[in-house]
Amino acid sequence: MPTQENNDDRIALLQGTLDLLILKTLVIGPCHGQGVARSIQRQSEEVLFVDHGSLYIALQRLEDKKWIRAKWGVSENNRRARYYHLTPKGREQLTEKATQWKRLTEAMERILEPGTGPAGEEA
């Protein structure tokens, strides 16, 4: 288990969200692991923190499920890297998971908004 402590403002990822983020990142095009991590961090404006160990395990898991494919290639700076592609199955999963996620967040908001949520947050 990583002993890094999460003592900054960044938020550790909820379980299951990492898969979604990876799939979303790969929609743009093939990418290696480090690129995926950077991309997630950058796009979330450094709010989300990706544990690299978990990232690679997740990549492997998605590969095992045949949602993504991987092959060794060469990076822009001429370094060997393992590139991940989205498979058609992965694309389907992305749509499905994204929908699920939206419904979840909408539901969460509906519960949080009318209650103590806004008051607490603005206070």
Place this chain on the structure above:
Amino acid sequence: MFGRRRKIEDFAEEIKAHMAIEAEDLREEGRSAEEAQWEARRVFGNVRAAQEQFYLRGRWQWLDRMMGDLRFGIRSLLQSPGFAFTAILTVAMGVGANTAVFSVMNAVLLRSLPVADPARVVYVRPSNPPDNTGTIETDETVSHSVYAELREQTKAIQPLMAYVPLSAGKVAVRTGAEPEEAEGEMVSGQFFSGLGVGMADGRGFSEQDETDNAPLAVLSYNYWTRRFGRDPGVVGKTFYVNGVPMTIVGVAAQGFEGAEAGHSTDFWIPLQNRPELNAYANPPDDGKLYIANPKWWCMRLIGRLAPGVSKAQALAQLQPVFQSAAYVGVGNPHPGEKLPVLRLLDAKNFPGYEDMYGKPLRVLMMMVGLVLLIALSNVAMLLMARNAARQREFSVRLALGATKSILLRQLLIESLLLVTGGGILAWVFAVFASRALGAWAQIETSLAPDETVMLFAFGLLVLAALVFGLAPLRVAMSAGATSAMKTTQATAHADAGRSRTGRVVVVLQMMLCVVLLVGAGLLVRTLRNLENTPLGMSVDGLVVFGVKPNTQALAETNAFYRELMGKLRVLPGVEDVTIMEERLGTGWSDNSDMLVDGKLPDVANGSSRTVRSNVVGPDFFTTLGVPVLMGRDFNQSDTMTSPHAGIVNQEFVDRFLHGQNPLGHRIGPTGIKWDMEIVGVVKNHKYRSITEDPIPMAWYMYAQIPVLSEMNVELRVHGNPLAILPTAGKALAQIDPNLPLIQPIEQRAQYETTIAQQMLFARLAGFFGLLAVVLVATGLYGTLAYRVHMRTAEIGVRMAVGAQRGQVVWMVLRHSLVLTGLGIGLGIPLAVLLGRALSTSLYGVQPLDVGTYGMVLAGVMVVALAASALPAARAARVDPLKALRTE
């Protein structure tokens, strides 16, 4: 590609690539090269953890871990092969011996008769048969007429079946040209169908077959296998029994070998009605065969309770029928004669076996149980000692990050390995041992281990695993990462060296050892007494076999034996030849009261008038080597026409003709008008068995009596007695090629069959006693050696401050002597109890035999001293300087 597992190296490679790219990015962001590399690594976090997670992905983790533990356990056991070997062998001996004895006990005492629904099957047995009848077994057999009456008149037992052997031993059979012998039985038509015994091939018998006395035969599965190699074409073949052709119609289901305990029947035929196939191969009595003779009670009955009828109801219905049927054709009961009574016995567990083998087997089971206790406690102690000595190893491993649960798991796996190894070896051992046991005990029933035996063995192994599991538990619980590392050798092991558990176990082992040795000693002395019992003859060089001539008329039979003896007498190597009706040393004898000079002799204060008799040939006592005290032996001039000659033994004279010259007195059996003159007196000797007491005996000359049939031939030969058999067989074949030599055996071996069970019992007990001693010695040695090893530093200190070597040796010896003394003190009372329980199995030795006790005590002391000598010597050799320097 697909489906192939990605290698962990590839994953590591990817992570490395990740760090390189990350570092490059960081450098581009303006960090120094070194800083960038550090940062990349820091951000990534725990690489090992990620790799481990990758490794574990999709694996059966417990299996993986188990394999690791197994490998570790095997490695660690291989590091001390002596320990592993001893432990596995000990487990194998303990569990194997128990399994072997149990499988015999299971086959003999616990297993059911292999029939359908055995709980409804009962043996139908009489007691108090009418006075005028002759029986095979007073409490077991009835006449054919009783069987017929019972079957006709009762519905409570449906069906009622009868069976009777064709001979007390084997009968002559033939399929090809060569005569052979086999055990055969005549059975009623519903025998197989009524018992619910299936057929492996062909069919069984029908009621019609019984009515017709049909010439059919059913083979036992065992005989079919042994003699015919499971030939599928055996049904339909002709099978000659005493020269009578029978057609084989079936093979009985595997495992069924007849309804009687301890016998394995080779073939069955329907009840017959012809003189060649009379029950027990007897000559017709008064012209009557068993089937027409209400006075000869020779058949056994077994039946199935009708549906819904209880045993008590069935008995109530049968009893009056039986009591009137018993007297049909027998005559009215004498005044005051006890009425015959019928009994129904559960057939479930072979009732006969309980009497024969119940007690010895239970005692043996108890003995092997004690051996097992000693064995298990031995291994547990060894394990504890080993683990205590590994205290440091455990501490180091704990310090390096192993958890206590991992330690415990690995120790349990080690124990499990020992149990598994021991278990496999035990099973092999048990299979061989139970086979040997069955052969020695002459138990013909199949002893192949069944599920019950397997369950029993498995239970023992689980018990062993539990006991061995407890040993490491304690160590694992007490071990701490720091304790053993900080402390010195001396203090760390002080507790272990003085372990109270170890002492208690040694004392208990000693106690059990004393009990086992006393039991074994008493039985071995019994065996020696039995083997050295004088038989009253010179038995070496004698060989005996049976012959059943196919002759009808008395004169013809007489001529047959005369010719046979003539042919045998001239064979090279043959010294003497004679014949006898009852073979010596089989337990059989003819018994009757005898008239002396026309009246029943007076006997002192109610002692028995029973005389054992035999029908024998010329030169009988010369051949046996029994001294003739007065008068003469039988000879060839005693013939049909010469005056009837009889010979008696010393006991006969002492009891019935005390103080008189016995020669010339006339004696004869009660009941018929036939007598003979005493022409000789011989020394007392053994007739039926080795253990019998002297009893009055009388001998008839075969050529002078009115009935003659199967006889046994006794040959005295030079050299190996059994070597004469082929030539003797040829000599017999010259007279009649159909006749086999029936059950040929050396006369000494024949006598020994009467003590086979005691011999087996004693040998086994001796073996287990020895096993116990060896185990206890190793246990004691192990404990002491370990204690000395642990106390090396302490001994060093003692010697440094002035203790003499002698004192150190005495310290060790005293310890073992105290333990031995305690063990003996506790063991003797238990041994006395065991001796009392054994008293009926002893011969010529008292349960409190001083010699045996003395030997046992001396033996135990010697073993204790021998086991302590090595550790004591080692203690004496401790170099105080070295011992202290290791601190």
